[in-house]
Amino acid sequence: MLPLLIAPLASGAAVGLAYLFCYGGFEGPVDWANELDTHGSRDRRSLALTFDDGPDPSRTPLLLDLLAELDIKATFFLLGNRVDAHPDLARRIVAEGHEIGNHTYNHRYLPLARSRSVAAELEATDRAIARATGITPVLARPPYGGRSPRNVRVFDRLEKRLVLWDVNSYDWRGAPAAEVAHRVVEQVRPGSIILMHEAREGGETTIDAVRALVPTLQNEGFEFTTVTGVL
Numbered sequence: 001m002l003p004l005l006i007a008p009l010a011s012g013a014a015v016g017l018a019y020l021f022c023y024g025g026f027e028g029p030v031d032w033a034n035e036l037d038t039h040g041s042r043d044r045r046s047l048a049l050t051f052d053d054g055p056d057p058s059r060t061p062l063l064l065d066l067l068a069e070l071d072i073k074a075t076f077f078l079l080g081n082r083v084d085a086h087p088d089l090a091r092r093i094v095a096e097g098h099e100i101g102n103h104t105y106n107h108r109y110l111p112l113a114r115s116r117s118v119a120a121e122l123e124a125t126d127r128a129i130a131r132a133t134g135i136t137p138v139l140a141r142p143p144y145g146g147r148s149p150r151n152v153r154v155f156d157r158l159e160k161r162l163v164l165w166d167v168n169s170y171d172w173r174g175a176p177a178a179e180v181a182h183r184v185v186e187q188v189r190p191g192s193i194i195l196m197h198e199a200r201e202g203g204e205t206t207i208d209a210v211r212a213l214v215p216t217l218q219n220e221g222f223e224f225t226t227v228t229g230v231l
């Protein structure tokens, strides 16, 4: 009776581990094999702020106002469905000199999707962004940073530069702005790419964190630019 129980459990665990290793759970090996971008040059004191999941009708305009006030440029990884809902905001992001990237259409976890679906997500977003702004983005970031060897190949085939991050603000967890800003300031190194999300419930804390962390880091000699600027 016991072997009957153990054999399927053991093989299940082996399959699970193999899956995690190859398809997203342990992402280090995927990144080393594919040389994905998690940061830019460590030789220059440049940083890239990145904002995922927008545009959002109530918070993205506030963030854009703040970036203008601070006189810095950032990079926005946009969702196709939200660009279709708010094309004017996508246009404003571009008009104000920020960089945009493709963050898929529906924010699916891609390691569980077929290659065909991954391509469809990226292509639908390219079309939405091109309709709104006239630009086809080169940069792309998978939702949750989820990546597998198979879907990295789809990004390559569509000539997307897959960009991750080396500083996670964890702003989505709902900590106060000062704590989010502190976490970022503590972690940055020259060339860091910083992950943030203003386009969410409670995104005001992200905006307040940006207001706090930018002058602090500028005083340490860092300058803020786009992802392409740090790469």
Ligand SMILES: [Zn+2]
Pocket (backbone or CB within 6 Å): 052, 053, 103, 107, 143, 144
């Ligand atoms: Zn996202």
